[in-house]
Amino acid sequence: MITINENYLKLQASYLFSDIAKRVAAFEKNNPDRDVIKLGIGDVTKGLMPASIKAFHEAVDEMANDATFKGYGPEQGYEFLREAIAVNDFKSRGADISADEVFVSDGAKCDSGNIQEIFSQDIKIAIPDPVYPVYLDTNVMAGRTGIFADGRYQGLVYLDSTRENNFVPALPEEPVDLIYLCFPNNPTGSTISKQELKTWVDYARDNKALILFDAAYEAFISDDSLPKSIFEIEGAKEVAIEFRSFSKSAGFTGTRCAYTVVPKECAAYDSKGNKHLLHALWNRRHCTKFNGVSYPVQRAAAAVYTEQGKAESKALIDYYMVNARAVCKTMDELGYSYVGGTNSPYIWVDGKTDSWEFFDMLLNKAGVVCTPGAGFGKCGNGYIRISAFNSHDKVKQAMERIKASLA
Amino acid sequence: MITINENYLKLQASYLFSDIAKRVAAFEKNNPDRDVIKLGIGDVTKGLMPASIKAFHEAVDEMANDATFKGYGPEQGYEFLREAIAVNDFKSRGADISADEVFVSDGAKCDSGNIQEIFSQDIKIAIPDPVYPVYLDTNVMAGRTGIFADGRYQGLVYLDSTRENNFVPALPEEPVDLIYLCFPNNPTGSTISKQELKTWVDYARDNKALILFDAAYEAFISDDSLPKSIFEIEGAKEVAIEFRSFSKSAGFTGTRCAYTVVPKECAAYDSKGNKHLLHALWNRRHCTKFNGVSYPVQRAAAAVYTEQGKAESKALIDYYMVNARAVCKTMDELGYSYVGGTNSPYIWVDGKTDSWEFFDMLLNKAGVVCTPGAGFGKCGNGYIRISAFNSHDKVKQAMERIKASLA
Structure with missing residues (x-):
């Protein structure tokens, strides 16, 4: 049955x-x-911006001719886009992320939902409140919570974001293994300082925890003292994965392009305590269950990085x-x-x-x-x-x- | 940790x-x-075909103007595409599939991998051999197999496809709950007759099993006596889910558009034996972890159904x-x-x-x-x-x- x-x-x-x-x-x-x-x-x-529209049209024309047609592309995204992302979104801000640490996808929602497949079933998860509902729902679906009672799922650690803490939650009082953070925050619009974010990175390093950092709204940061990426924080590459999207920075909500950064030194452990690199695990998941983003869409996204x-x-x-x-x-x-x-x-x-x-x-x-x-x-x-x-x-x-x- | x-x-x-x-x-x-x-x-x-290229360009132009711009679309796909699929791919062949049973996605590989999330952990799975590796790998990742030994994963039922059975496997000898079938087959290119397919549908009905039918290569069927869809078989709507793709029929391997059909009467059971409709479960999965296919790509796909x-x-x-x-x-x-x-x-x-x-x-x-x-x-x-x-x-x-x- x-x-x-x-x-x-x-x-x-x-x-x-x-x-x-x-x-x-x-x-x-x-x-x-x-x-x-x-x-x-x-x-x-x-x-969509004129630069993206022009690149989009040109790529559609490439698809029309046998000589320039693109079939299956690399699941992780074309080099031209991964390289532009690494240089412009990370290296330009002092974050040493390379092109092969960037996984291009069709949405940060998909990635932030799918990423939990590479973790074990019995990890303790910390999720901010209020929060974008996808973090919560995908973990419920995966069986990492108890039932819903008194307005919350049992088995999770909720990180209260309130006026008292200026909508930046305090470190959890009990040990947690996986932490969702989103800054600039959806829904509160609050931001996190480098110093505050460093306390989270340090917590993760001290506790062998992992941070899933959702930076889908980084484009709206105008205060240059604020971090746009968690990888601007020292030591973050070993303990963080970051989600980004072209949805808001380039109006791609209906065009669909995003990416996830899994640094090569980012690690997790097996039940015997052996270290495993998450880059290889995510690469396997990504290649097995995904076939890459539409080529013309990747060209339209890459155009965002031209002058x-x-x-x-x-x-x-x-x-x-x-x-x-x-x-x-x-x-x-x-x-x-x-x-x-x-x-x-x-x-x-x-x-x-x-x-x-x-x-x-x-x-x-x-x-x-x-x-x-x-x-x-x-x-x-x-x-x-x-x-x-x-x-x-x-x-x-x-x-x-x-x-x-x-x- | x-x-x-x-x-x-x-x-x-x-x-x-x-x-x-x-x-x-x-x-x-x-x-x-x-x-x-x-x-x-x-x-x-x-x-890509001229009809798709034209529709693709027109949709990109729509994206350029605020008045015609499309942001987030319906996760399940636009009505214009779902309706064209239902009419042309199913109703035209006597299979009574409606537009709201069609879930548009960016790939049959993604769907055939993701679908197993809505099933319980302890189902018995039957997979043909030889086979497209994704069915196998995604079930290994989900923990539905034992270790790999002597060339096969333990805990699965392999359905041998050999010259002796003309590459159409026989019904399993032990009870199974979930059955993968792919016709025209990748890699063998073999096809299945309506009568043979009916024995599988009958088996699923008799055993409360479910068939995942991969019809990604249906466009190559020229013999009109062969089924292009499992829903051409009586009774299949209660026991089958079908995967389709524009990859081969319209050359979309680099453009990315596919769809999955989950009929409204298709059911599975909880551990108490209560019946649950899979349409609702897949809809929840699809909306929580996916944000719809790029609008211009959907327009390019819909153009495949024009004269x-x-x-x-x-x-x-x-x-x-x-x-x-x-x-x-x-x-x-x-x-x-x-x-x-x-x-x-x-x-x-x-x-x-x-x-x-x-x-x-x-x-x-x-x-x-x-x-x-x-x-x-x-x-x-x-x-x-x-x-x-x-x-x-x-x-x-x-x-x-x-x-x-x-x-």
């Missing part, structure tokens, strides 16, 4: 975005004359950050406290009330959709996440409406 | 293609004046099948027995000697590269796989050389 992975039965139905969609649909039905402005989901809105591409990527980020500043200004004027919005496209606002109540108030009074913080974990309750991903015009309108209705 | 998934340590290093590459490199070094013709790897060589696309796809397949016939003719002339080559791009030749010896002979005498059958499993020894994926000119040359050197 074919039987199922019963860990799936522990998963809580993800009501967050469907609940939001239902409430928005109801509002629109009852208010057909009002247009709703969406600052909820973290999806970009601006077209034109860099300027256009900066302009794209700057465009959204104008929105972020507008949101922050409105929150300041209304007297709401928040974090994020300076080195991040997300603004995490203390709504001074239940997340869903605040969500409903913004929707009903201002016709603006945000994301209730409670959807990201227990510590998210009381907060809402406002996203800077929309046009200047829409954000301006949204802020005017919020001011008019909440002032 | 962070510990590894020790099942990875059971994996046999995949020497097949690296061994081939080494031998070819050595030959080329010693024979700088001879050019080697590669009929080994199963990768297409002809450029122009269908004609061009047929011409593409016909092109390679001219090569397949040339290979078969040469083997006939030389008196080698083989299977495949009529409804499949692969010709599985009985070399009447050890696979690697035959490989070396073809390389050294004719300068032609094939794939030694032993690389696909114990039952593959003695055979070689010749692929039809190359230009007419190269295949013609290769066959002339083989005839001259082996006759």
